[in-house]
Every structure is written in C-alpha cells, then in structure tokens.
Amino acid sequence: MRSVANNTKIKNKMKLQLPSLSVNEGMARAAVAAFCAQLDPGATDIADIKCAVSEAVTNCIVHAYRNTFGVIYITVTLYEDKLCKIEIRDRGCGIPDVREARQPLFTTDAEGERSGMGFTVMESFTDGIRVRSKVGAGTTVTLLKRIGSKN
Amino acid sequence: MIKTSGKLTHTLEGGRLTLKPTGEIDHHSAVALREEADALIYRTHPEVLAIDLSSIEFMDSSGLGFIMGRYKLARTLNCKTVIKNPGVRVSKILALAGMERIIKTERDQK
Numbered sequence: 001m002r003s004v005a006n007n008t009k010i011k012n013k014m015k016l017q018l019p020s021l022s023v024n025e026g027m028a029r030a031a032v033a034a035f036c037a038q039l040d041p042g043a044t045d046i047a048d049i050k051c052a053v054s055e056a057v058t059n060c061i062v063h064a065y066r067n068t069f070g071v072i073y074i075t076v077t078l079y080e081d082k083l084c085k086i087e088i089r090d091r092g093c094g095i096p097d098v099r100e101a102r103q104p105l106f107t108t109d110a111e112g113e114r115s116g117m118g119f120t121v122m123e124s125f126t127d128g129i130r131v132r133s134k135v136g137a138g139t140t141v142t143l144l145k146r147i148g149s150k151n
Numbered sequence: 152m153i154k155t156s157g158k159l160t161h162t163l164e165g166g167r168l169t170l171k172p173t174g175e176i177d178h179h180s181a182v183a184l185r186e187e188a189d190a191l192i193y194r195t196h197p198e199v200l201a202i203d204l205s206s207i208e209f210m211d212s213s214g215l216g217f218i219m220g221r222y223k224l225a226r227t228l229n230c231k232t233v234i235k236n237p238g239v240r241v242s243k244i245l246a247l248a249g250m251e252r253i254i255k256t257e258r259d260q261k
Contacts, residue, residue: 022179029209047209047240054211058178105248113185113216117248121212124247 009080010076012038016074020065023060028074029053035076036084039147048125049086049145055118056088056141062109064092078151079089087140094135102131168197169235170221173206176214188221192228200225201257205236214241215248222254233257252260 014035018024029050036049053074060072073089095101102123107116122129128144161193162169170188174180192200202218204210234256237245245251 022177022182025177025179026175048208051211051240051244054209055176058211058213062178105158113213113220115212115215115248117212117244118216120247121244124243131210 008083011078011080013078014074014076016076018057018072018074020070020072021062022061025054025057025061028057028072032074032076032086036078036145036147039078039084041147043148045145047054049084052122052125052143052145053086053088054110055121056143057084059118060088060090060092060139060143062112062114064090064094066093066109068092084145084147086143086145088143089138089140091138094137095131095133095139096135098131098133153170159184159191163195163197164216166198167201168192168195168199169201169203171206172217175209176207177209177211178213181213183219184217184237185220188217188232189224189249192221192224192230196227196228197230200230200232201235202232203235203242205238207238207241212244212248215244215250218245218250218254227233235259 016028016031018028032053033046033050057072064070070090070092074088077085100106102119104120105116107114122143126143127146130142131139133139158173160171160173168191170191172184197242200221202221218234225232232254234254236258237256
C-alpha cells in the first residue's frame, strides 16, 4: 500500500459512526461518496468508492459483529493532491488470518450467500488497501483512492 | 435520496422466467430479493431463468452471491440460468468473480 506523504496537506476530514445495521450500508457508501465529491471525482471514481465502502461496511456487519451489534467507525480524509483515505474500523471479533481472508472466493459464511469477493472488490476499485486486525479487538480497513487515476 | 432497497419485477414467457431486480443490490436488499426470487422460481418451475441486470443502479459483491444462489437453486431444478444486459459497472464485478465463465451472458443489441 502506498503511504500518504507526510508533506501532503489535509484538505478536509469527516468522521461518521453508525450502528452495525444492514440498513446503514447504503447510508455509509452514500455519505462517503458525497464527502469525496469535494475532490471533483468522475462517475467511475464515485462508483468505485461506493462499492469499496459497501464491501468494508458489510464485512463489519456480517463478520465483525456477527450475531451481535456494535459501532462502525468511518473516517475520511481528503488531501490536497486529490487523494482520499477512507478508514473503516470495528471493535468486533477480528480476523485470525488476514492473508487467507483476502483470498478471492474465501468466505466463512457461504450459507449467507457471501461470495467471498469483498476484499477482491476493494482491491480492484481502489489504489491501495491495508487491513489491520486483532482477534477479539477488531479490524481496521484503510482504503486509498486517488481521484482521477485510472486505477 | 438514498435508496436502500432493491425491487424485483418478473415476466414468464414459455418456460422462461425473467427476474429483473432494480435499484441497489447490497447485503441489506439481497435478503428480500432472494426470498422473492426463490418463491417465484419454485412456483413457476421455469426451464430457463434469465436474470436481467439492466436496471441495477448499484451492486457490490452481495449481488454475486445473489446471482450464484439463484443459479444453484435453478440447477437443482434442471433449469438453465442466463444473465441479461449487465451494465458497465455490474460487468466489472461479474468479471472479477469470473461469473461469465459459469453463467452465459446475453446482451441485446441496442
């Protein structure tokens, strides 16, 4: 994952907290996309962001807070050089093996008709993804999207 | 306006059941879509199940799960599944999962 250069100025920042209700998936992706609109993205950039955010938030609901409820913390930072950083954090169960979880078609919830393509979609539609997780403590997914890049 | 649910319309013509979800397919809306679709498939017992994706405004990987689930159900009923007219965005996601290698995709000429 490309790191954000220290000298890049922050243009704007948003924090959002939502309970892990599936009805909030649409809310979360729409809110993040609306905030990122300040960087003057094209239709493809917006669609990419919406889809990647939807995957990360769905993971919180389906996996992190499976059989329970919790809070999903979303932080969006917009930088002067048209980069946006989207952090999606939960205090859920955590992922024992992140490398395995990121494999295409890997799922722990086949009965729920999860395709196992969530991380693959996030990787394909952004310019960088970092996953930090600790079992019992939670997971943070950081997505980087450079507006106007051809990905 | 934030639309949080998908809707399903259907047509039945000579053993071919066409399911046309509209709006947004995500994990939230897929639950209701799945129930409605399966009830229709069981009731009509089609020879061909066509999933028309031309009116989808948003779809994430939950849509892949929805399509694969219906494909698997149809297969148990000896029914063939086809995908119809996916848009550019939906096609991208289908391609990520290699869906077009499993389920035939039909595109009508415009």
